Amino acid sequence: MTFNYIKDLIHAIRSLLKGMKITLKYFFSPKRIITQQYPTMKPVLAEKFRGEVVLIHDEQNEHKCTGCTSCEIACPNGTIKIVTKQEVNEAGKKKKALDVFVYHLELCTMCGLCVEACPTAAIYMKNSYEHSTFDRHTLLRKLNQEGSKLQSGIE
Amino acid sequence: MTILKFILIPIIIIALFSIIGMFLVYMERKVCAFMQIRIGPNRVGKFGMLQTVADTLKLVLKENFSPKYIDKFLYNLAPLLAIIIPFVLTIPIAYSKSWQIWDINIGVLFITAFSSLSVISILIAGWASNNKYSMIGALRSGAQIISYELSGGLAILTIVMFSQSLKISEIIASQANGWWIIKGHIPVIVSFCIYMITITAECNRAPFDLTEAESELTAGFHTEYSGMKFALFFLAEYLNIFILSALGVILYLGGWQPFHLPNLLEFNNIMDFIPAPIWFFFKVFLIIFIIMWFRWTFPRLRIDQLLKLEWHFLLPLSLLNLIFGFILIMLNFIVK
Amino acid sequence: MNTLTDFLTNEILCEKIEDIKGNFIIYCSPEQWIEMMSSFKSNKFFVFDYMYCLTCVDLKDSLEMNYFLRATSTLDEIQIKVKLDKSNPKIETASLHWDTADILEREVYDLFGVFFSNHPNLKRIILPEDFEGFPLRKDFVDPINLIKL
Amino acid sequence: MYQTKDILLSPDQHQDGYTVINIGPQHPSTHGVLNLVVTLDGEIIKDVQPNLGFIHRSIEKMSESLSYRQFIYVTSRMDYLSSHINNHACCLCVEQGLEIEIPKRGQYIRMIMDELTRVSSHLLWWGAQSMDLGAFTPYFYAFRERDMITDIFEKNCGARLTMNYMVPGGVMWDVQSDFMDDIKKFIKQYQSRVHEYHDLVTYNFIFQKRMQHIGIISKEDAISFGCSGPVARGSNFRCDIRKSYPYELYSSLDFNESLETSGDCFSRYLVRIKEIDESIKIIEALMADFPEGDFQAKTKAVLKLPKGEFYQKVETARGEFGVYIVSDGGATPYRIKYRSPGLSNLSILNKISQGAKIGDLIAILGTLDLVIPDIDR
């Protein structure tokens, strides 16, 4: 019994000292510090990171959205609302076209299903992350830029 | 002259304690940060030095709130009691040869006696808060602190026996030819280990922080305290650590005396060049570092394990240690 | 008594047994379910001692309790369906045979309003005490949190 | 003095000397908004009654109004620490109804992601468990390693926690080119540091004393209470779905089911530690013959399951997760039931914590590894 008592004691002290060795090792090696100084050192997020939905515009201010509303249907929580208008093209034919691409960032859960559903790859999810604001109404966005047009050749 | 003294000493002590309290909080945060591979406070001031000042300001500016269903008198009394104790305990501490308020002839006994009062403030706080977590925390601390008092007292007794005095100045003087810990007597080393464990428990520090036990009782006995009253508890905890570590330095590490090696006159002269208070504070913070090191390494003990450690291990061990030390004295092994 | 099929057809008193790709679905009435429970636990070869799922389905005209049982020794699985009257859904508790049914039945009681007789602790578990209605039933309409998309 | 309401108290709780105390919902060690009504005799626990529903979002009802593609994303929000595996179960269930063959590469990616999720979940648990017991430092060490996995997820799946990477038919997109290197880097780093973890926590005397002989679950209880995952495997109950009902390619893989016999908190701890090693073994085996080819099978734009019932179970980090879909042939499921491991594991808490102390309750609660959204759903 006495033997076990002492054996236990020695084992206990050894195990505790081992743990103390590790914390001391980290205490004296500041190189291992992993803290990222967030506001001063902004992290670079991965390309694929889903931050917000963005409608791609090229240099001629043209986008690829035909207003087919498949992203609106694919969205689980009504984040996207597409308003269409009737447009007359050069041939004189009437055609449905995008008027306003409404995007509720405050409802978005970043699931990426809209991007999957888009047949023309008009939208993608940007890797931005600083979305917090004091007023939730600023999160309601219109994604198509002023005066933007549909790229030619996209049906 | 004496009147000036009576005005100066409180001011000096209040200033010293405020600075020590703030520095200890800063030190704790930095120590734990480095052990946890973090940086710790680094925004306010250079290396975050002013972080604790900012925190104190925040605590002062916090609402002085007290809940409704409390015992008003006791609730307000507890933090006052908690903060008075370290102030009283500082009386016999010798920061340097002459920097001592009162070299009372029972200095060590004085500290052990008054430090045990801290449990009363915790019990009052826990009872007056009218909160279950506080109550459980307070009762735990009651069992814990009084238990660890015993082995702490016995550990101190070993040194008292060796230096044959209770007077702080004489205990320090007995170490003029070498600190007790360096003289290498086995009873002293054992009693130093017991003393380290005991002050960790007496100050309610992890792994013995059952009174607070964040993951069990949310905040333990000070659950219902906020603002400045909480700050007083917080400060008192750190000041208690400081005082008890200072006592440890006085007992085992030669107080304010510089580090000397025998037969190395050159080295000893260089050591003497460093002022005594710096030596004292350096040693105190070394001990405090060890206590912090405990906290950020070990998990918390359970209440029964805590009491078992005291009553089944530390108390018999310290009693035996005392007897062993006395036998050594009797056989004249101790070089006086 | 060698195969599960034999066991089920001979020992178990029920309305219908379906075999869909090795998954046995047993249809029975609430009365038969009481007898069935003890025979699942007490027989020698197929001890269905592990209830891995318990749920209810609202079939518009009736409620259907679904018990998913597994025999941990042979890894056989069966599913038992018990039809309940929607106006007064009441069934014998399974918590005396499978302890896990205790908490699962409380959930069903809370969300479907099925009453489990002889349940040791049939109290609400998820919804507040004063909540009215049974949210997982098909005819439930929540006037407060209704979001129309 | 203030007297509180006596609602919810049974007569025996009023007995002299008994204290009724709420642990949770605003408590550091319930890991979420779980409320436990604990009856105490001094420090000894007499009774624990869980009180759920603080974050009940009725995901089952929500899923009924979502299409078969959409409802998968909701499941990442249930057990958010094994969101990949939850998504996987839903995808498998839908695929079972549609009878789609998934390309090899898709299956491999799915399984690697599953195992990475398991490792990351167990690492987080390891840190949180030490924190519950009062040691704060291991938490940060665990997060350092876990962050490498979440970085892999972020790079390849587009999110760090709620992935929604798996879709019916495979995965959403292909993995990045440095996928393999990242995982190899993680495994190398983890294996070089794991001995520190053991020195700091596993072999620590105080830690062992806090965990051993506490909250003992017998094998019979584990079966009867429907426990699964590491909680049940700590009691020597073979319940690994990957072994007993293999899905995907688990039947062709060589790995051990980690088992412990004593059934106390420490054995549950050891099971999880072993499981990390097993998962790494699986990942290494999968990476050795990672196939080229398609990552997603062709599916229709609108998925419609045939009329009938489908049940699919997988092994998450917490235990057996099941999806039960009742389909009426429409575009949305008629009824969905999620069998969450947490609810069954929670139900045993009252039984095993009786007679323990408050500190033990925290340790037991920790080793049950509850994720509250998974219980409430």
Place this chain on the structure above:
Amino acid sequence: MGFFSLFLMIFSGLLFAVLSILVSKILVKNSTNFEKALPYECGVESLGILNFQQKIGYYFYALIFLIFEVELIFLYPWAVVAKSLGFMAFIEIMIFIFILFLGLLYAHKKNVLTWN
């Protein structure tokens, strides 16, 4: 300094505490409501009585502590003069410690020292 320092320190401690509380009282406005004034119990209303009775276990520890603390106080004067008193005093103090040690053993046998 003498005993006066004791009162001086008590006074300065009080001064420090009262001053800091006063400053915060002056600077900060108080507000309260019913919910805020309730005792904290993890965010839900507390159940049952609050100033409950506690176990006798704590009381036992206090009793044993008292005995040993008295012993400790007796040991202090002995320890100071231990060397000069010599061997006889040591024997006497040994008997003293031994009797108390028996008390500890008795308490241990009675399972007072194990928490249950």
